[in-house]
Amino acid sequence: AQSVAQPEDQVNVAEGNPLTVKCTYSVSGNPYLFWYVQYPNRGLQFLLKYITGDNLVKGSYGFEAEFNKSQTSFHLKKPSALVSDSALYFCATEDPYNQGGKLIFGQGTELSVKP
Amino acid sequence: ETGVTQTPRHLVMGMTNKKSLKCEQHLGHNAMYWYKQSAKKPLELMFVYSLEERVENNSVPSRFSPECPNSSHLFLHLHTLQPEDSALYLCASSQTDGTGDYEQYFGPGTRLTVT
Numbered sequence: 001a002q003s004v005a006q007p008e009d010q011v012n013v014a015e016g017n018p019l020t021v022k023c024t025y026s027v028s029g030n031p032y033l034f035w036y037v038q039y040p041n042r043g044l045q046f047l048l049k050y051i052t053g054d055n056l057v058k059g060s061y062g063f064e065a066e067f068n069k070s071q072t073s074f075h076l077k078k079p080s081a082l083v084s085d086s087a088l089y090f091c092a093t094e095d096p097y098n099q100g101g102k103l104i105f106g107q108g109t110e111l112s113v114k115p
Numbered sequence: 116e117t118g119v120t121q122t123p124r125h126l127v128m129g130m131t132n133k134k135s136l137k138c139e140q141h142l143g144h145n146a147m148y149w150y151k152q153s154a155k156k157p158l159e160l161m162f163v164y165s166l167e168e169r170v171e172n173n174s175v176p177s178r179f180s181p182e183c184p185n186s187s188h189l190f191l192h193l194h195t196l197q198p199e200d201s202a203l204y205l206c207a208s209s210q211t212d213g214t215g216d217y218e219q220y221f222g223p224g225t226r227l228t229v230t
Contacts, residue, residue, distance in 0.1 A: 034218060041223070042224075043117065043119070043205055043207075043221035043222050043224050044219075044221040045117065046218040046220065090158070102171065103160070103219055104160075105158040106157065107157045108157065
């Protein structure tokens with residue numbers, strides 16, 4: 001069965017420092033991987049996705065993610081964190097054979113960026 | 116704004132009430148979804164509609180009844196709910212082509228409290 005795991009419930013970073021939010025996956029076949037962000041009292045917003053091609057994927061708001069097949073990871077990164085990046089981040093995988101689409105989410109990581 | 120709207124944003128209902136949640140997408144997508152987001156739990160997929168037909172029902176109790184009258188609208192009818200059903204209910208839509216290469220767009224959610 002397809003799954004993703006986010007090993008950290010919370011990540012704390014100082015503003016201006018680089019940030020990493022971790023995600024590992026377990027999928028059969030080629031993985032389809034996504035990152036979403038959820039700000040307080042809002043729905044999820046799509047950040048970026050990896051389907052195929054370059055291992056480094058660039059997305060919205062200066063975020064990027066690196067697909068690492070040998071480590072089965074898809075960590076989200078940003079070179080310089082902003083206080084406004086504080087939110088809940090979800091890694092997800094897609095079952096490409098499921099009619100109508102099906103996203104399987106990790107449990108989420110709360111990112112806190114302090115001034 | 117993501118192009119997916121949900122009403123109401125907040126709902127308080129007693130266990131004997133009947134209410135409905137509404138979702139509308141303005142993106143021309145062909146698939147719509149209901150998710151449940153509870154505190155400290157991963158997002159749970161409840162229902163998937165593709166081309167207005169239900170393609171997945173993840174063992175959701177019958178007190179939740181979805182309806183998809185057309186590709187732009189999705190409802191979740193609620194009756195005789197339990198306090199543990201209190202959660203954020205998220206609607207999403209996507210344009211699926213069977214490849215898995217698509218992202219879902221989420222509405223802001225309905226915060227449901229069952230008393």
